[in-house]
Amino acid sequence: MNVRQAHLERLRAEHPRVVDATIRAAERVVQHEFDLLGSGPYHPHDPDRDVRQNGYRPIDWYLDPVSGLRFQRGIPIGAWNLEQMRPGRADVKLPWEIARCQHWPLLGQAYQLTGDERFAAEIASELDDFMEANPIGTAVNWACTMDVALRAANWALGLELVRSSPALAPAFWSRAYEALFDHGTFIESHLENTYEVTSNHFLSNVVGLFFVAGVFDDVPRGRQWDSQCRGWLVQEMQVQVLPDGADYESSVPYHRLVAELFLGAARLAEYKRVPLPPGFMQRLRSMFEFLEAVLRPDGLMPQIGDADDGRLHIMSGYGQWQPQDGRHLFGPAGCLFDDASWRGVDGERGRWESAWWGFEPVPAGATPRAPSELRHFPRAGLTVMRRGRDYLLVTNGVVGTGGFGNHKHNDLLGFEYHVDGVPVLIDPGSYVYTSDPDARNLFRSTRSHNTVSIDGEEQNEFRPEWLFRMFEHSNPEHLEVDDIGECMTYRGRHGGYTRLPQPIVVERRFTLSRRDGGLAITDVLDGTGTHRIRWHFHFAPKVEVTIARADCIEIQAGATVLGMSVPPSLRPTLATAWYSPSYGARTPCVGLDLEIEERLDGRRVYPFHVAPWTS
Numbered sequence: 001m002n003v004r005q006a007h008l009e010r011l012r013a014e015h016p017r018v019v020d021a022t023i024r025a026a027e028r029v030v031q032h033e034f035d036l037l038g039s040g041p042y043h044p045h046d047p048d049r050d051v052r053q054n055g056y057r058p059i060d061w062y063l064d065p066v067s068g069l070r071f072q073r074g075i076p077i078g079a080w081n082l083e084q085m086r087p088g089r090a091d092v093k094l095p096w097e098i099a100r101c102q103h104w105p106l107l108g109q110a111y112q113l114t115g116d117e118r119f120a121a122e123i124a125s126e127l128d129d130f131m132e133a134n135p136i137g138t139a140v141n142w143a144c145t146m147d148v149a150l151r152a153a154n155w156a157l158g159l160e161l162v163r164s165s166p167a168l169a170p171a172f173w174s175r176a177y178e179a180l181f182d183h184g185t186f187i188e189s190h191l192e193n194t195y196e197v198t199s200n201h202f203l204s205n206v207v208g209l210f211f212v213a214g215v216f217d218d219v220p221r222g223r224q225w226d227s228q229c230r231g232w233l234v235q236e237m238q239v240q241v242l243p244d245g246a247d248y249e250s251s252v253p254y255h256r257l258v259a260e261l262f263l264g265a266a267r268l269a270e271y272k273r274v275p276l277p278p279g280f281m282q283r284l285r286s287m288f289e290f291l292e293a294v295l296r297p298d299g300l301m302p303q304i305g306d307a308d309d310g311r312l313h314i315m316s317g318y319g320q321w322q323p324q325d326g327r328h329l330f331g332p333a334g335c336l337f338d339d340a341s342w343r344g345v346d347g348e349r350g351r352w353e354s355a356w357w358g359f360e361p362v363p364a365g366a367t368p369r370a371p372s373e374l375r376h377f378p379r380a381g382l383t384v385m386r387r388g389r390d391y392l393l394v395t396n397g398v399v400g401t402g403g404f405g406n407h408k409h410n411d412l413l414g415f416e417y418h419v420d421g422v423p424v425l426i427d428p429g430s431y432v433y434t435s436d437p438d439a440r441n442l443f444r445s446t447r448s449h450n451t452v453s454i455d456g457e458e459q460n461e462f463r464p465e466w467l468f469r470m471f472e473h474s475n476p477e478h479l480e481v482d483d484i485g486e487c488m489t490y491r492g493r494h495g496g497y498t499r500l501p502q503p504i505v506v507e508r509r510f511t512l513s514r515r516d517g518g519l520a521i522t523d524v525l526d527g528t529g530t531h532r533i534r535w536h537f538h539f540a541p542k543v544e545v546t547i548a549r550a551d552c553i554e555i556q557a558g559a560t561v562l563g564m565s566v567p568p569s570l571r572p573t574l575a576t577a578w579y580s581p582s583y584g585a586r587t588p589c590v591g592l593d594l595e596i597e598e599r600l601d602g603r604r605v606y607p608f609h610v611a612p613w614t615s
Contacts, residue, residue, distance in 0.1 A: 007361060015348060022106065026106050026119055029103045034319070036094060044061075044098065056129070061095055061133050062140060062141075063095060064090040064094045070087060071140040076139070091584075095141060100147055101126070102154050102314045103314075104123055104158025105315060107123050107162070108123070111161060124172050145192050149208025151208075152209070155180055156212060160215075180212060180215060184212035184213070187205055188209060191205050200247075203262070207233075207262075207264055210269075213225035233276060234276070245288075250400025251307065252303070253305065253306065253307035253323075253430075255290065257310040263284065263333060271358055290377065293372065295371075296423070297389045299327055301326050303581075306430045324582060329353075331353045331357075332353055334362075335357070381395055381396045382397065389418070392415060394510055395411050395412070396478065397412075399470050403472055404470075406470075408470050409427075410449065412460075412476055413494065416450075417610065423540035425538060425539060426538060428443055428448045428579055429579055430583065431443050432583065433467060434467060441464050443578075446458050452536075454504055455531055458496070473499050476492060476493070479507070487512060493507035501529075504525050504531065507525075509524075523605070523607075525603070528601055530598070530599045531598060532596075533598055534595045535570070535593070535608075540589060541589045543556065553566060555610070561612070566608055570606075573593050575591050
């Protein structure tokens with residue numbers, strides 16, 4: 001698809017900084033400079049293949065740049081075994097990430113904006129390079145169909161954006177469309193729908209195949225794919241998206257990915273003038289209502305559950321986008337649903353994104369709607385309270401993905417708390433997956449979240465070797481959600497510790513004051529026996545924490561000073577903890593732990609209170 005010349009002229013006139021940044025990013029890609037999943041800038045040059053006569057240097061599609069280790073080439077996927085064939089602790093997500101080719105739409109944008117044939121030639125060289133290094137059906141870059149499908153979607157877009165290039169010969173287009181068609185055939189025969197449940201992986205398969213079908217809609221196989229994908233899209237919208245609009249994988253970052261996948265499919269269907277059914281579109285809209293409701297005051301997503309920075313395609317900020325920022329989707333969503341307030345959520349970036357999603361130019365000046373003070377999503381297990389720029393998010397949800405728990409964390413009755421837009425207490429994030437199993441399990445564990453743990457046990461069981469499985473034991477309940485007078489309240493409980501030899505039920509009540517934004521937390525432990533009880537409070541980076549007295553913690557968050565009162569019988573300790581804003585990245589922060597060995601005989605109450613410092 002050639003973007004209309006009038007649109008390009010308007011983009012150049014209205015977004016000169018973004019145009020320059022896009023071209024500079026494409027120039028770095030031509031030089032094969034990438035920065036993916038916390039790697040930092042690197043140049044993946046293949047040491048086994050020679051530089052081409054045109055000066056093109058083949059990419060090392062098998063490299064983990066963080067460890068410096070390379071995966072084996074040429075292994076049939078039937079023989080592929082990650083744990084047996086992984087070199088050291090190399091992270092397979094890094095070769096998968098570059099092989100998704102999400103830089104191809106960027107190269108296409110740069111070509112459209114400049115007419116510079118180098119950008120079209122880079123796509124042509126990379127296609128031949130990839131197919132030479134990665135014959136169909138050989139690991140590592142055919143081992144996960146999700147990545148094959150995302151690559152197919154980005155190849156489809158990239159190729160269309162350079163379709164008018166006179167420098168690309170007919171022989172190249174024959175090779176390109178043959179390779180893209182072969183991607184579609186591979187996806188169709190390797191769908192990730194044979195597990196206990198479907199997830200964002202199968203949805204990615206479907207969306208990638210839907211994009212391939214859009215390219216080949218003039219042949220019977222393409223029309224067959226289109227029909228199949230439409231049925232699967234409707235099916236998965238019902239399976240994967242809860243009635244309250246949340247993705248069922250118990251993760252806000254994965255909700256953003258799933259919303260982007262469904263949005264991309266809906267936009268393509270509309271572009272083809274055969275839109276998806278109204279019921280599908282209604283639930284897709286609810287996904288954006290959910291995402292809008294949970295955004296923090298700074299516009300970022302809370303790090304509830306796993307995060308691996310997955311995207312369908314990247315139309316703005318390539319190499320520099322903030323993975324915790326999902327607002328780029330509201331421009332296209334606002335255009336698709338004709339919602340002016342969503343078009344105003346992300347300002348200039350939203351207008352830029354909308355143009356590259358194929359919408360008519362969006363005028364500046366749209367105003368985002370004011371967020372609701374209290375939103376409760378019972379199926380997702382999330383409750384949000386706001387007082388101006390004060391923000392409280394409480395999580396108390398079941399093990400997600402139909403009980404599989406692949407992206408769920410043990411964060412029951414955990415929370416995030418922000419004061420005047422400044423993060424104070426936050427969720428720790430995810431960090432990495434298979435490259436560091438100990439870190440993976442630490443970041444998803446009860447002891448890393450703002451909640452209480454008993455006898456060192458997990459709220460829901462997970463086995464250290466099963467990095468993407470969790471076993472439901474908690475049966476969380478919502479007991480009270482109130483918005484009355486001077487405060488907003490959520491009260492819930494869970495039975496994650498009823499499996500102990502001496503069972504305990506945990507109940508927690510949150511109250512956010514409308515008067516001063518203070519947060520009161522009341523924990524009730526109901527059980528018997530002697531137990532080691534531990535409370536964890538995970539502070540945002542740069543927040544300074546001091547134990548002022550045995551019952552008082554002083555907190556400095558930006559210009560705000562807070563006091564936190566705690567039961568004086570608890571032993572407080574401060575230690576370095578970690579916060580992960582995106583996959584592969586972590587930064588130190590402060591963790592406060594409060595412990596006691598207590599003999600319980602019925603209900604025991606433990607009150608905490610955080611409020612602006614008054615003494």
